[in-house]
Amino acid sequence: METIHIYHTNDLHSHFENWPRIQQFLLKRKQHHQESGDETFLFDIGDFLDRWHPFSEGTKGKGNINLLNECHYTAVTIGNNEGVNLPHDDLEHLYDDANFDVILANLYRKNGLHPNWVRPYKIYHTKKGTRIGVIGLTAHFTHLYDLLGWKITEPISELEKWLEPLRKEADFIVLLSHLGLHEDERIAVEFPEIDVILGAHTHHVLEHGKQIGNTMLGAAGKYGYFVGHMAIKMDEKKVVTHKEAIVYDSKAIPAVPHEQEQIDLFFNKGKELLNHKITTLPNPLVNDPFQETEFSRLLSETLREWCSADCAMINAGLLLGPLSGDVTEYDLLSICPHPINPCVVELRGRELREILFQTQDASLPHRIIKGLGFRGTVLGVFVYAGIQYENNRILIHDCELKEERSYTLALPDMFTFGHFFKDILPNKKKQYYLPEFLRDLLKWKLQKES
Numbered sequence: 501m502e503t504i505h506i507y508h509t510n511d512l513h514s515h516f517e518n519w520p521r522i523q524q525f526l527l528k529r530k531q532h533h534q535e536s537g538d539e540t541f542l543f544d545i546g547d548f549l550d551r552w553h554p555f556s557e558g559t560k561g562k563g564n565i566n567l568l569n570e571c572h573y574t575a576v577t578i579g580n581n582e583g584v585n586l587p588h589d590d591l592e593h594l595y596d597d598a599n600f601d602v603i604l605a606n607l608y609r610k611n612g613l614h615p616n617w618v619r620p621y622k623i624y625h626t627k628k629g630t631r632i633g634v635i636g637l638t639a640h641f642t643h644l645y646d647l648l649g650w651k652i653t654e655p656i657s658e659l660e661k662w663l664e665p666l667r668k669e670a671d672f673i674v675l676l677s678h679l680g681l682h683e684d685e686r687i688a689v690e691f692p693e694i695d696v697i698l699g700a701h702t703h704h705v706l707e708h709g710k711q712i713g714n715t716m717l718g719a720a721g722k723y724g725y726f727v728g729h730m731a732i733k734m735d736e737k738k739v740v741t742h743k744e745a746i747v748y749d750s751k752a753i754p755a756v757p758h759e760q761e762q763i764d765l766f767f768n769k770g771k772e773l774l775n776h777k778i779t780t781l782p783n784p785l786v787n788d789p790f791q792e793t794e795f796s797r798l799l800s801e802t803l804r805e806w807c808s809a810d811c812a813m814i815n816a817g818l819l820l821g822p823l824s825g826d827v828t829e830y831d832l833l834s835i836c837p838h839p840i841n842p843c844v845v846e847l848r849g850r851e852l853r854e855i856l857f858q859t860q861d862a863s864l865p866h867r868i869i870k871g872l873g874f875r876g877t878v879l880g881v882f883v884y885a886g887i888q889y890e891n892n893r894i895l896i897h898d899c900e901l902k903e904e905r906s907y908t909l910a911l912p913d914m915f916t917f918g919h920f921f922k923d924i925l926p927n928k929k930k931q932y933y934l935p936e937f938l939r940d941l942l943k944w945k946l947q948k949e950s
Contacts (some may be wrong), residue, residue: 709745
């Protein structure tokens with residue numbers, strides 16, 4: 501008999517509040533299993549980094565890779581925060597110093613070859629000769645990857661292609677899936693030869709796993725709130741006799757001496773790396789999510805100007821604090837931490853009128869937003885550039901809006917992902933601008949004005 505232990509994390513998003521105790525826990529568990537003669541594998545299923553945190557922003561994600569190295573991870577796959585929130589060159593070199601494998605079947609360079617830091621799958625051999633085949637897949641944000649100079653392919657077709665050699669080379673197959681729970685459940689039904697699916701992306705928690713046919717699903721939520729663990733028992737014929745899954749609540753994991761000091765060190769190190777002066781403001785810029793300010797008008801006009809659009813709109817909740825005096829890169833990250841890109845959509849005048857009407861909904865400013873790249877709390881009021889209201893008329897740069905005329909509207913990309921203006925935006929032509937975030941536009945504008 502052979503027992504194989506698989507530990508897994510996902511969607512940490514640079515929330516290091518629990519990382520010191522998670523690291524200590526994983527290292528101790530690995531040592532314990534080694535002393536017992538059992539095999540141990542440790543996988544991360546993507547979105548380990550998130551550029552909202554100064555440590556990740558200041559190190560271009562490489563600080564996160566050092567943390568994975570220190571914990572002796574076996575392999576990782578990437579999530580969309582690694583894939584589409586880093587400029588091409590930063591992702592190209594993110595794993596230069598990694599002491600683990602990056603397993604990802606559906607990411608290619610534009611020439612059709614896998615990057616040299618990626619392998620579509622890998623076979624790991626246990627001491628007793630069991631062959632563990634591991635394959636990785638990530639969500640296919642095709643257009644965004646394309647804009648960044650990558651080629652992302654449809655995950656299921658890639659899985660079908662690579663399962664053919666995996667069936668021959670492996671006794672046991674593990675999928676690292678940054679696709680979401682719905683896709684994982686579908687894969688379990690359609691590909692019963694996969695023994696384990698370790699999931700991510702939709703931040704779901706499977707406290708005791710989820711058995712679908714032959715396949716056991718596991719997932720550990722988000723932000724390091726949980727650590728996943730599967731114990732697999734196999735007989736001498738390499739046949740699985742038992743699978744068991746559990747998640748450990750990080751709050752119940754023993755604390756580490758001087759834990760808060762370690763957590764603060766991540767933050768302070770990043771702050772130090774981002775302490776580059778951008779400008780000095782003669783007058784403070786004040787934020788207020790519930791009313792238009794000079795600061796929110798500046799961001800909206802900057803977006804319009806940078807995108808060369810007819811008009812623009814932003815939500816004031818994007819600005820999480822004021823700016824005054826000397827402004828550094830850390831200050832911009834603090835008040836605008838969102839991995840949100842500029843976007844321009846082409847609209848008829850009547851469609852633009854309808855969107856503007858919907859933004860006047862009195863309930864919107866207090867709406868709490870989660871996901872979509874938004875790292876704030878409430879949506880806030882909408883603030884416009886190039887748009888004026890006068891005597892019940894809408895003016896675009898002092899000219900009355902024409903119902904059939906075509907206009908370009910610049911807006912944060914979060915409004916184009918299907919949760920807002922659903923009756924208008926989904927089928928409209930859009931141009932996304934990557935890799936710039938809104939804070940990059942603010943930096944551009946402040947430097948320009950200084």
